[in-house]
Amino acid sequence: MSRNANLTPLPGSCAACAVRPFALFRVIPQARVGEIARIRSGVRLVRAGDAILDSIFTMYAGWAFSWTATPDGRRQVLDFHLPGDLVERSEDAAEVEALTDSSFCILSRERLCAFMGRDPGLAMSYVDGLTRDRARMRERLTSLGRRDAAGRVAHLLLELHGRLLRRGGADARGAAVPLKQAHLADALGLSVEHANRALAALRKDGVATLNKGRLEIMDRTALEDLAGWAGLPPPESLAPQTLAG
Amino acid sequence: MSRNANLTPLPGSCAACAVRPFALFRVIPQARVGEIARIRSGVRLVRAGDAILDSIFTMYAGWAFSWTATPDGRRQVLDFHLPGDLVERSEDAAEVEALTDSSFCILSRERLCAFMGRDPGLAMSYVDGLTRDRARMRERLTSLGRRDAAGRVAHLLLELHGRLLRRGGADARGAAVPLKQAHLADALGLSVEHANRALAALRKDGVATLNKGRLEIMDRTALEDLAGWAGLPPPESLAPQTLAG
DNA sequence: CGTCCTGTTGACGATGTTCAAGGGGGGTGG
DNA sequence: CCACCCCCCTTGAACATCGTCAACAGGACG
Structure with a gap:
């Protein structure tokens, strides 16, 4: 080349x-x-x-x-x-x-x-x-x-996807995302190995993949759930305890 | 009152x-x-x-x-x-x-x-x-x-002390800092208990205390070392490994 | 064909969280 | 004045998450 x-x-x-x-x-x-x-x-x-x-x-x-x-x-x-x-x-x-x-x-x-x-x-x-x-x-x-490791990865992927969408650099299913796992890790305060494991979990569960410079979103709902803390208590549940005003 | x-x-x-x-x-x-x-x-x-x-x-x-x-x-x-x-x-x-x-x-x-x-x-x-x-x-x-818990606490205390110093709300030895431990914890991504332990370590080592709305800095050098990652390798040592350009 | 970079996986230890319990001080109400 | 309560701080022990270390695989490139 x-x-x-x-x-x-x-x-x-x-x-x-x-x-x-x-x-x-x-x-x-x-x-x-x-x-x-x-x-x-x-x-x-x-x-x-x-x-x-x-x-x-x-x-x-x-x-x-x-x-x-x-x-x-x-x-x-x-x-x-x-x-x-x-x-x-x-x-x-x-x-x-x-x-x-x-x-x-x-x-x-x-x-x-x-x-x-x-x-x-x-x-x-x-x-x-x-x-x-x-x-x-x-x-x-x-x-x-x-957020835990999976949530951090999910959130960052969604952030980038949203930013790309707004400038026409993505469609709903994915986008060109040239990050290495080391970039993810260093942005999210994780070790490369742990970022890899979080990404592997996303792939295994059919949620999203990041591969060869391309992000593919297979299940956006699941990805959002991860980023927004999966398994939430119902919204009408208790208010934050710490620092209660 | x-x-x-x-x-x-x-x-x-x-x-x-x-x-x-x-x-x-x-x-x-x-x-x-x-x-x-x-x-x-x-x-x-x-x-x-x-x-x-x-x-x-x-x-x-x-x-x-x-x-x-x-x-x-x-x-x-x-x-x-x-x-x-x-x-x-x-x-x-x-x-x-x-x-x-x-x-x-x-x-x-x-x-x-x-x-x-x-x-x-x-x-x-x-x-x-x-x-x-x-x-x-x-x-x-x-x-x-x-940063680990001690470093996060040290860094935040130094940041607040610096901001207060600039507006005349502090002297070199300390300042009025009305934070509860829960505020520290929630700002630093720690549990209240762990923030407490980090603060206890600072107190035990004679570095700084945060008590009754007052920050006291006993050993600024030690506090800066903690915030800047204590036990640094000499500055001329190896460059970052990950993402090496 | 060998090397470097990136990704991947396993084992183990460190750091931090959760759960549980208790203490101290300042308010409030009896 | 005392009893009680609530908020905040503190400590211990069990547990989870994540980092570190080590090893290896595949692809690009020279």
């Missing part, structure tokens, strides 16, 4: 950008797309596994992820970045790495800020992204805090 | 607001404080344990926290809200509850948005808060994913 076979180039103009309907600039009407041209400071194509050093960019093709290393040499994956996502790399905090061969559009923070100062709609779109990020982090926190 | 002994009223004017230097409106110079008066839509005093239903507000006195219930009747505490923090309650997602008797200043989202549209500095301040929130959620995620 050629070294560049999977590298998807970006279109020359934002007007032709396939991910713009799902991205920061979705609020700029097609007629005004010319105005944002100067916010783009460049494009970049990177290979799977490459570190990404640009400080603010929009994913165009491929997946990336943010992570931090723990002093004992393990990783915590903080978030996955899909086409259309705005990614900000804060100098000191997290690393960003291409998960697959990827291409993205680098922005000038200075010019973006200036434009947002003049266009409240764009600023709102930016804020919207931050708010969504925070909400997703909160959901993950709940996963790591209160 | 009177039913209102701990309810701290707010000053009538933002000009006299004690938390403004640490809050959203810190960017508005004293001379222009009059302009933001109309963004305030009211104040509220609530008792410990009360649910807070207002959709956007700035904590003035006391602590609050956001949480979600799991279908099996447990809680995940998502974040703690300290004086000066801007809190947004999203209808469907998380509940917000007063942790102590608290008072806060309710904002009008509509007028806040309008003002931010005219004042990019205020918009930046708002964005700054969202970015900080996200960073804090990421740190918590790392805690729940990769």
Whole structure:
């Protein structure tokens, strides 16, 4: 395979950008797309596994992820970045790495800020992204805090499937999900072996499979039950005991 | 004790607001404080344990926290809200509850948005808060994913101490921290009993205590070592193994 | 053909949960 | 003033979940 076979180039103009309907600039009407041209400071194509050093960019093709290393040499994956996502790399905090061969559009923070100062709609779109990020982090926190391994895997698969569905990258039965089991494990606070076992259980029960870069959902109800804590007590049962106000 | 002994009223004017230097409106110079008066839509005093239903507000006195219930009747505490923090309650997602008797200043989202549209500095301040929130959620995620119980407790205590220090609510040796062990447990994904044991270990080793609403830090170095994974291999040791790029 | 990466499985031990019980302090009502 | 109760903290023991260690299989690639 050629070294560049999977590298998807970006279109020359934002007007032709396939991910713009799902991205920061979705609020700029097609007629005004010319105005944002100067916010783009460049494009970049990177290979799977490459570190990404640009400080603010929009994913165009491929997946990336943010992570931090723990002093004992393990990783915590903080978030996955899909086409259309705005990614900000804060100098000191997290690393960003291409998960697959990827291409993205680098922005000038200075010019973006200036434009947002003049266009409240764009600023709102930016804020919207931050708010969504925070909400997703909160959901993950709940996963790591209160779900067991199977629930965490189920929940993450559903989250990714939902995000892909919204941008047309999935159908009801599945999607392209290029995660290795190590990514799952490092995102969910599990060992690779345990993530594997959780995935094996899903496969064995005919719920879902993750194989060769593809997620297949065979039984969405069962998957949701797992993610939402299977075997619930009836909803009208007792209220939370701890911290009862 | 009177039913209102701990309810701290707010000053009538933002000009006299004690938390403004640490809050959203810190960017508005004293001379222009009059302009933001109309963004305030009211104040509220609530008792410990009360649910807070207002959709956007700035904590003035006391602590609050956001949480979600799991279908099996447990809680995940998502974040703690300290004086000066801007809190947004999203209808469907998380509940917000007063942790102590608290008072806060309710904002009008509509007028806040309008003002931010005219004042990019205020918009930046708002964005700054969202970015900080996200960073804090990421740190918590790392805690729940990769730290053991002692490390999680140590890390959260340090986080809270740092946040309090920045707003003058702490000295180097400790701070008022009104958390019950159940709050710690529900924030850190632990059972109350295990959180208790972790806290007991900190106390026994002379590292820190959390007692009667007060955090005392006896050995900050040891606490940081715990939070940063005690017994680290030397920094120049091996790189992360999983997901090696 | 050998090597590396990824996935897989088993055995065992560590960490954390659950269940059960009890203690202390501050309120409230007799 | 005392008795009682409730909330919070604390401890122990049995048990479950998950991590670690070790081994191996299959496929891609050189």
